[in-house]
Amino acid sequence: MEVRAKFGEVVPFVSLVIIEGCTIGLTIMAKTIITNGLSPVVFVVYTSALVTIILLPYSFISSCKNRIIKKLLTFIFLKLMLSLANELCRITLTQNLTFMGLRYSSPILVCAMGHLIPAFNFLLSVVLRKTKFDWRSTSVQVKVIGTLISIMGAILVEFFKGPLIRNSSDHQLQHSKQLFIYSTTSEHWVLGGILLAAASLSVALWNTVQMGAVQKYPEAMKVLSYYSLLGTIQCAIVSFMVERDPSAWKLQHNMEILVIVLTALFGGVIRSHVHMWCLHLKGPSYVPLFKPFGIAFASTFGVTFFANSLHYGSVIGAAITGMGYYTVMWGKFRGDEENIKQGYETSDSSDKKVPLLQGEMEV
Structure with missing residues (x-):
C-alpha cells in the first residue's frame, strides 16, 4: 500500500512536469519554423486539421465502447449551436493570435501572457456578474x-526586457541558429505581447461561454472533436483570406511536417489525456498548479541552448505573472471551498466533468 501511495504521488507529478517541458520544447520548434518562413495561419490550419482527423474516429470509437447512443439530429443541432457561439474564440482567435504573437516574441513571453488567463477569467466573471463581488x-x-x-x-x-542573461560571440549565435531560433527583433516584442494578451483574453471568453455548453452536453470527446472540426473550417476560411499566396501552403522542409505532426499529437491528444488522467486521480485543483513550470523550462532552455535570447526583465516579469497566477488560483480554490461549506455547487463543476475543454494557449 505504501509503494502504491508513493506511486500515485510521484507519477502524476513527473507526468505533468514532463508535459510542461514538452510544451515549451514544441513552442520553440514552432517558433523556429514560423521564423524560417512558415505562415502562422497555415500552421494553425494544418495542426487543427490533423487534430480533427485524429479525434473524430477516436470519439466515435469511445462513444460506441461506452454504449452512449444519441440521436444524430440532436447531436448535430446541439453541437452546431454551441460551436457557432464558442469556436471563434477557442480555436480561430486563440490559436491564430497565439502563433502570430509567438512569431513576434519568444516562448518566455508566451508563458507570461498565458498566466493572465485566470485573472481575465475573474475579471470577466465580475463584469458579466457570474461571480458575486x-x-x-x-x-x-x-x-x-x-x-x-x-x-x-x-x-x-512587455516593456522592460533588461540586459541579456548570457552574451555570446557571433560565431556561437550563428551556430545556435542552425537548428532553433528562440527570439526575434526587439521592435516587434510589444506587438507580440499584445497579440498574446489578446489570445489569453479570448481563452477567458471561451471559458466563460463554454461552461453552460458542458453542462448541457457532458460528453468530452464528442464536444472536443466537433469543436475541432468546426474550428478547422473557420481557421481555413480565415487563412485563405489572410494568406493568398498558394506557395505559402506548401511545406518546404521535413522539419515543418515533423513539428505539425508532433503539435497535433501532443496538443490535441497526449496532453489532454494526461491532464484528464491526473485530474481524475488528484482532483481539479492539481493540474493547473503545473502551468507556471513552463517559465522554468523556457528560462533554462534559453540560457542553455539559445545565445543572446533571454533577458533579465523577461524572466523577472514572467516570474511575477507566475506568482499572480498562483495567487488567483489560490483565491479560486478558497472560494470553491467556501461554496462547498455553504452547500453550493462550485462554479467550476463543469470543468471537473470535461477537463479536455479547459482553455489552452500553448501549442
Missing part, C-alpha cells in the same frame, strides 16, 4: 491581489 470575502480579496500582480508582471515583461 463581495469584498469581505477572503477569496475575492486574494483574486484581486493576484490579478494586480499578474497585470504588473505582464507590463514588466
Whole structure:
C-alpha cells in the first residue's frame, strides 16, 4: 500500500512536469519554423486539421465502447449551436493570435501572457456578474491581489526586457541558429505581447461561454472533436483570406511536417489525456498548479541552448505573472471551498466533468 501511495504521488507529478517541458520544447520548434518562413495561419490550419482527423474516429470509437447512443439530429443541432457561439474564440482567435504573437516574441513571453488567463477569467466573471463581488470575502480579496500582480508582471515583461542573461560571440549565435531560433527583433516584442494578451483574453471568453455548453452536453470527446472540426473550417476560411499566396501552403522542409505532426499529437491528444488522467486521480485543483513550470523550462532552455535570447526583465516579469497566477488560483480554490461549506455547487463543476475543454494557449 505504501509503494502504491508513493506511486500515485510521484507519477502524476513527473507526468505533468514532463508535459510542461514538452510544451515549451514544441513552442520553440514552432517558433523556429514560423521564423524560417512558415505562415502562422497555415500552421494553425494544418495542426487543427490533423487534430480533427485524429479525434473524430477516436470519439466515435469511445462513444460506441461506452454504449452512449444519441440521436444524430440532436447531436448535430446541439453541437452546431454551441460551436457557432464558442469556436471563434477557442480555436480561430486563440490559436491564430497565439502563433502570430509567438512569431513576434519568444516562448518566455508566451508563458507570461498565458498566466493572465485566470485573472481575465475573474475579471470577466465580475463584469458579466457570474461571480458575486463581495469584498469581505477572503477569496475575492486574494483574486484581486493576484490579478494586480499578474497585470504588473505582464507590463514588466512587455516593456522592460533588461540586459541579456548570457552574451555570446557571433560565431556561437550563428551556430545556435542552425537548428532553433528562440527570439526575434526587439521592435516587434510589444506587438507580440499584445497579440498574446489578446489570445489569453479570448481563452477567458471561451471559458466563460463554454461552461453552460458542458453542462448541457457532458460528453468530452464528442464536444472536443466537433469543436475541432468546426474550428478547422473557420481557421481555413480565415487563412485563405489572410494568406493568398498558394506557395505559402506548401511545406518546404521535413522539419515543418515533423513539428505539425508532433503539435497535433501532443496538443490535441497526449496532453489532454494526461491532464484528464491526473485530474481524475488528484482532483481539479492539481493540474493547473503545473502551468507556471513552463517559465522554468523556457528560462533554462534559453540560457542553455539559445545565445543572446533571454533577458533579465523577461524572466523577472514572467516570474511575477507566475506568482499572480498562483495567487488567483489560490483565491479560486478558497472560494470553491467556501461554496462547498455553504452547500453550493462550485462554479467550476463543469470543468471537473470535461477537463479536455479547459482553455489552452500553448501549442
